Amino acid sequence: MKWIISIIICFYTFNSTGQTQLEITQTAMNEYSKSLKIKDSIVLEIKKHHQNDTQFLLSFEKTEETWENFVNEQFQVEFPSFENWENRNIIYGSSFDMCYYFFLKKYIDIRISILENIIKLEGDICGG
Numbered sequence: 597m598k599w600i601i602s603i604i605i606c607f608y609t610f611n612s613t614g615q616t617q618l619e620i621t622q623t624a625m626n627e628y629s630k631s632l633k634i635k636d637s638i639v640l641e642i643k644k645h646h647q648n649d650t651q652f653l654l655s656f657e658k659t660e661e662t663w664e665n666f667v668n669e670q671f672q673v674e675f676p677s678f679e680n681w682e683n684r685n686i687i688y689g690s691s692f693d694m695c696y697y698f699f700l701k702k703y704i705d706i707r708i709s710i711l712e713n714i715i716k717l718e719g720d721i722c723g724g
Contacts, residue, residue: 617690624697631704638711645715663710667703674699 615623639660646652672678675695677687684692 621694624694628697628701631701631708635704635708638708642711642714663707671699
C-alpha cells in the first residue's frame, strides 16, 4: 500500500508545473498594469467631473504629487539598500523585479481606494 501511495505522489510531483521567476514577475507586472489603468481612469473621471473647479484641480494635483513622493519614500523604507536598477539583483536577488511590481500594485490599490472615496463624496453629508 505504501508503495502505491509513493507512486501516486511521485506521479503528481512529476506532472505538476511550476512557474519560473520570469513568469511570476510577468504576472506581477500585469497585475500592476491593470491597477495602474484603473487608477488612471479614476483620475481622469475626477478631473473631468471637476474640470471647472480650478482650486479643486490644483489641490488634487498636489495630492497626486504628494502621494507619489510618499510611495517613493516608502520604497526607500522597504528596500533600503536599493541604489539603482543595474545593481538591484546583486543586492536583492532575481526576485526583486517581482517584489517591485507587487510593491507598486499594493500602493496603487491603496490610492485607488482613496480616489474612489473622492468619487463617492458627492452627496455625502461629510464630503466636500
